[in-house]
Amino acid sequence: MKGRLILLDEIAGRKAAALMVDGQLDDVLIDVADDAPPAPGAIFRAVADRPMKGQGGMMMKLPDDDKALFRQAKGISVGQSLLVQVTSYAEAGKAVPVTDRLIFKGQAVIVTPGAQGINVSRQIRDDEKKLRLLEVLHETSAPERSHGVIVRSNAINVQDDQIAEETEALLDLADSVLNDTGDQAELLLGAPDPHTLAWRDWLQGPADTVVETPDAFAQHGVLDALLSLEDAYISLGSSSSIFIEPTRALVAVDVNTGGDFSAASGLKANLSAARALPRQLRLRGLGGQIVLDTAPMAKKDRRQVEQVLRAAFRADPIETALVGWTPLGHFELQRKRERLPFPKGLII
Template identity: 55%
Template structure:
C-alpha cells in the first residue's frame, strides 16, 4: 500500500490517530489522562524554586512548573500553556508564551508581527500569503506565523483558519475570570492528526486500525525490540531516570558491522521514539565502531531528526562512548495508556 494514510480510530477506549506511510506505521497519537500540550490555564503563582530558576504554579488540574521566571510575585495570576507531559509525581511543564496553533496559522499574542515558514521559498507564494495575512490580521495587536502547510493552500481556507485562531486568542486573552481555571483544552489525537499530518487518504471507519495493519505495529511498539536493516536490532527500554537504547549487530560479523548497525539506528530512532511516546534523557549504547566513524553517525542522526515532530538536542559523547540526547516530552508514553 503506497502513499500516506491517516487512520482515525480508538485504542482500548481511547481516541487515537495513526499515520501509515507506504503501509508502515510512521506516527501515532493516543489520548492520555493528563492535560495534553496546548492546554491553557489561568494559574496562580505559588512559590519560587531559586535553585532551578522557576516557579511552582497552582492550576485547576494540579501543580505546574514555569521556568525562567523574572518579576513574578507569589499570588499573581497569569496565563500559561502546557508544553509537554510530566514524569509521574512531578509538576506539569508550562510556558507563559501562549500560542494558538492550527493547521495553517499560529497566533502569538505576546509576539507581534507577521511571519512565514522558512520552508516557503517562492516569492510569489510568500507575497500571496502575506497579503492574506495582512488582510486577516488588520488592526490586531497579536502576531501571526503562517505554517508550511499554507504553501499552495486555498486562500479562503487559510483566511478562515487565521480568523478562527485570532478569535480564540482574543476570547482567551479577554477572559474576565480571576482564579485558577482551565480556559482551553489542548487538541486530542484526531485534531492533532488534522493539524500536523498531510496524507492522500483519511480513514475514519471504526476498526480501521485493524483493517489497515496498525494494530500489529502498535503491539510491536509496546515491546523493546526494533529490527534494523542488515539483521541488527535496537532495543529501546525506558527506565525511571532515562531511556536506554542498545544497538546490536546481530549475525553480521564484517569489519563495518558496527557502523552499519549504528547508521541504521540513527535512521530508525526518531520513529521508534515517536511510536513509544518517549522523551527526556536518552542514552545510546552503540555497537562498537572506530572513533573516526562518530562524525558520520552524528550527521546521520541529525538528518533523521530534522523532520521529526519533537524537539531533540544532541548532547554528545560520554567518556564511556555512549551518545546522549535530550528529547522533549511532548507525548504520553504508550506504555502508560495501553
C-alpha cells in the same frame, strides 16, 4: 499501499490517530488516561503559589490540586494569577512545565500574542508562494490586531479562503483567552485531541487519504504494528537490531550487530539505528534523556553516525537536542516530552 494514509479510530474507548506512509506505521497518537498530567497545548489561568528560591522560578497552582513550574517568574508575586500554557508532559512526581508565551496553532497559521507582525515559515522558499500567502493574511484583520501570525509551511497546501477563515478564528480565540478576568486556577483551553492533531499536523494536501471508520486500524494493520511496540527488540534488517528500554532516569538504546562479524558491521548497525531511532521513539511516545549505546566502531566513524542522526531527527516533528558523545562512547540526546509512553495492554 503507496502514499500517506491518515486513519482516525478509537482504541479501548480512547480517540486515536495513525499515520501510514507507504504501508508502514509512521506515527500514532492516542488520548491520555483520565489521571494523566495536563497535556501540552492546554492553557490555564494559574495562581502563583511559592517562589523557587535560587532558581528564579515559581510554583503555580492549577485546578484539581495540580502544580506547575513557571521558570521565568521575575516580577510575579504570590497570589497573582497568570495565563500559562503547558509546554510538555511532566515527569512522574514533578510539576507541569508551563510558559506564559501562549501560541494558538492551526493547520495553516500560528497566532502568537505579544509578538506582532506577519511572518512566513523559512521552509517556504518560493517567493511567489510567500507573496501569495502574505497577500491572503493582509486581507484579514491580522495587520490591525495586536497578535502576531506565523504562516506554517503546510499553508501552501491549504486554500486561500480556508487560511483566511482559520486566521480569523484563531485571532478571535486568542482575544477570548487573553481577555479572561478571573483570579482562580482554571482550565481555559484544553489540549487538542488526537483527531484534531492529525488534521492539523499530518494533512499535507489532496494526495493524502483520510479514513475515519470504527475499524480503520484493524483494516490497515495498525493494531498489529502497535502490538509490536510492546517488545523492546527492533530488527533493523540483515542481522542488526536495537533494544529500546525506558527506565525512570532515561531511555536506553542498545545497538547490536547480531551475526555480522565483518570489520564494518558496527558502523553499518549504528547507521541503521540512527535512521530508525526517530520513528521508534515517536511511535513509543518516549522523551527525556536518551542514551544510545552504539555497536563497536572506530572513533573516526563517530562523525558519520552523528551526521546521519542529525539528518534523521531534522525530519522528526518532536524537538530533540543532540547533545553529543560521552567519555564511554555513548551518544546522548534530550527529547521534548510531547507525548506519554504508548500504554501497554490496550491492544488485545
